[in-house]
Amino acid sequence: MAPRWEDRLRQFVPALLAEHPTLRGVAGDSAAVLHGSTTLGVEDAFSDLDVWLFLPEARLAALRAVERGSFFAFTLAGKEGHLNLESREECARRLDACDLPRIAELRRCRLLTDPNGWAGALVDRARQEMRAPVRRAWFCYHYVEMRSEHRACDNPIERGDAVALLLATTRTLEHAMRAALVLDGEPYPYSKWLARACAATPTGRAVLCLVEDVLDLLATDALRAPGPERQHPLSLKLREIRRVLVEAARAAGIDEPWLAQWWLFLDEARQGIEGVRW
Known part of the structure; x- marks a missing residue:
């Protein structure tokens, strides 16, 4: 067209x-x-x-x-x-x-x-290929932010705060989708086109399938499901998304401490994207 x-x-x-x-x-x-x-x-x-x-x-x-x-x-x-x-x-x-x-x-x-x-x-x-330093810095940033937002789901689940859980879950998914695209070497688009872009890359597709599962859970009123957090269906699904990203990162040669100890690298990840150039 x-x-x-x-x-x-x-x-x-x-x-x-x-x-x-x-x-x-x-x-x-x-x-x-x-x-x-x-x-x-x-x-x-x-x-x-x-x-x-x-x-x-x-x-x-x-x-x-x-x-x-x-x-x-x-x-x-x-x-x-x-x-x-x-x-x-x-x-x-x-x-x-x-x-x-x-x-x-x-x-x-x-x-x-x-x-x-x-x-x-x-x-x-x-249209040039995304350089390795750009890919590493922006994947690190979105992965660490995703882990932080996932952690922000914990207390809302335990307290039964559906609105806070919705907001934290949405932010977690957005960072996860952006991290997947960057890992695949693809600059991510504006939010309304994220799903479309993810469908076109390998890691993006794997994450998008799990995002669709989250939508199905939301349709069953999972936001109001009781805790504990470790058994909550939404949190379990977000853990699957994390696993996909970690495995894809390691397969791509990115196996750094922040994949596990993300909370120690919040400032470093945010500063890291300030220092790279396209």
């Missing part, structure tokens, strides 16, 4: 820029990029056309001085869309700093206009 919209947008966006009173004249300095659900092949009544318009920071600042906001809505062939102004320098900084959801978007985006070749070079960098 993306190629159809890609071709239309290649004609539409330059005309939109030329006719817009504020955006008129930026075509030579800008790069337009299609991203979002359309590039995943998702087109339904709830999807729209997401287009980034990258500009040099100085040019973007000048535009913002005369136009409030950076969001411009449009309609193309009955399909709603929006043009979102972005700083190209800020995007490059986010890539360097391993903003993994942004990198995931860049990996699957489609170039619409790129007169200076800047956007194409950025996308090529985003």
Whole structure:
């Protein structure tokens, strides 16, 4: 579905820029990029056309001085869309700093206009294989955070606090899915696309099957099941997810103390992702 919209947008966006009173004249300095659900092949009544318009920071600042906001809505062939102004320098900084959801978007985006070749070079960098230090740091971070959130389930289970257990379980699953994707060398997308991304990688699929089991347990009112924690169905399922990640990490050559003694490495894991670059 993306190629159809890609071709239309290649004609539409330059005309939109030329006719817009504020955006008129930026075509030579800008790069337009299609991203979002359309590039995943998702087109339904709830999807729209997401287009980034990258500009040099100085040019973007000048535009913002005369136009409030950076969001411009449009309609193309009955399909709603929006043009979102972005700083190209800020995007490059986010890539360097391993903003993994942004990198995931860049990996699957489609170039619409790129007169200076800047956007194409950025996308090529985003599509490079994830380096070992990046993989190790971000897997460590999400694994340790997953263990911390799983531990946060203990007292809510013993106290019968279903709301606190729901929140801790959700955070545990999110970190687990992100850890699985990173371990497979795949930058993870925004939360709403996590399950779709996990279904496409080996460790992700193994974790996703267990996440589906958690959903089945939630449907049986497991949040209100009594303790003790070591016998609680949700906690047992989260332990299975942990086992999958530990076994996959060791198979990939990652066998470090924080896989077991995670609580000793909370600060180190959080600091570790600050020091790596894409």
